[in-house]
Amino acid sequence: DTAVSQTPKYLVTQMGNDKSIKCEQNLGHDTMYWYKQDSKKFLKIMFSYNNKELIINETVPNRFSPKSPDKAHLNLHINSLELGDSAVYFCASSRGWMGNEKLFFGSGTQLSVL
Amino acid sequence: RKEVEQDPGPFNVPEGATVAFNCTYSNSASQSFFWYRQDCRKEPKLLMSVYSSGNEDGRFTAQLNRASQYISLLIRDSKLSDSATYLCVVNLAGAQKLVFGQGTRLTINP
Numbered sequence: 459d460t461a462v463s464q465t466p467k468y469l470v471t472q473m474g475n476d477k478s479i480k481c482e483q484n485l486g487h488d489t490m491y492w493y494k495q496d497s498k499k500f501l502k503i504m505f506s507y508n509n510k511e512l513i514i515n516e517t518v519p520n521r522f523s524p525k526s527p528d529k530a531h532l533n534l535h536i537n538s539l540e541l542g543d544s545a546v547y548f549c550a551s552s553r554g555w556m557g558n559e560k561l562f563f564g565s566g567t568q569l570s571v572l
Numbered sequence: 573r574k575e576v577e578q579d580p581g582p583f584n585v586p587e588g589a590t591v592a593f594n595c596t597y598s599n600s601a602s603q604s605f606f607w608y609r610q611d612c613r614k615e616p617k618l619l620m621s622v623y624s625s626g627n628e629d630g631r632f633t634a635q636l637n638r639a640s641q642y643i644s645l646l647i648r649d650s651k652l653s654d655s656a657t658y659l660c661v662v663n664l665a666g667a668q669k670l671v672f673g674q675g676t677r678l679t680i681n682p
Contacts, residue, residue, distance in 0.1 A: 501616065501659065501672040514669055548615055557668035558604035561661075563615035 461485050464549045464564035471539055472572055478535045479567045481549030487562070489513070489555040490532035492524060493548040495566075501548070507532055508555035539571045573598045576662050578673035585650060586681050592646040593676045595660030604663040605643050607634055609656045610675065616659055619645075650680045 464481040471477055483490060491514075492504040506514040507526040521537045532549060549564040578595045585591045597605075605622035619632065622643050626635040633646040643662075647654055660673035 499657065499675055501675075503669050503671075506669065514667075555668060556663075557670055558663040560606060560618050560621065561616075561670060563617070565615050566613075 462549055462551055462562050462564040464547075464567055466567060467565065468568050468570075470570045470572065473539055473541060475539050476535070476537045477539060477569070478533055479547055479549075479569075480531070480533045481564055482531050483549075483551040483562070483564075484530065485551055485553075485562060487551040487553050488529055489552045490526065490529070491550040491552070491561065492532065492534050493550060493563075495546045495548060497545070505532075505534075506555070506557075513555055514557075536569075539569075541571050544569055544571045575599065575664060575671045576660055576673040578658075578660050578676050580674050580676060582677040582679055584679045584681055587650060587652055589650050589680075590646065590648050591650055591678065592644055593658065593678075594642050594644045595662075595673050595676075596640075596642045597660075597662040598641070599662070599665055600638075600641060601665035602662045603665060604670070605634075605636055606661040606670070607632075607643075607645050608659040608661055608672075610659055611656050616672075619658070647678075652680050652682060654678065655680045 462483045489508045491506045505524045510526045546566045550561040552559040607619040608616040609619045610616040622634040631648045657675040659675045
């Protein structure tokens, strides 16, 4: 069983479209995250949720809207996709929310905006 | 100054060699430190946590120097399978998040 699973693995879409990425974890963790890894390989946090509550919202355009229906799921919806949104998006989870515990990552979603 | 800084490399070393790399962090109040490994086109995976007294896991040794605000990773008897990008990760005290370094790319050559 995959601990943190996200879908789709690849997403190719046109500029201006709206798309969603889904993430689920079966580790029983309370906290989930979205990270973005750009072409230079920097991995940067976008959002974190603890038990469905938003904890961190980094400086991310409001075209990005996370949703956590329960603590095992954290989805990411992106409106009006732009070329600069092309990146690999990783979902992750951790046991606690203080930002000092190890992260478990999903396998990533490679988003290509054409 | 960046919150977490690493030499991006690449480091190319022969199989069997010992290789070490450092990572510096800017927040003196940081308490949690990790090394992650990321293979090409894969997700980062925890390699090891870094403890104050230093710790070892097989061929891997991690150390923390609080005074100089850096952590290090030493790999002994390197294997071809150690080829990967190694990410230094530090918690940003008070901000409830982990910050990743750019990563150090390591290639072990036969």
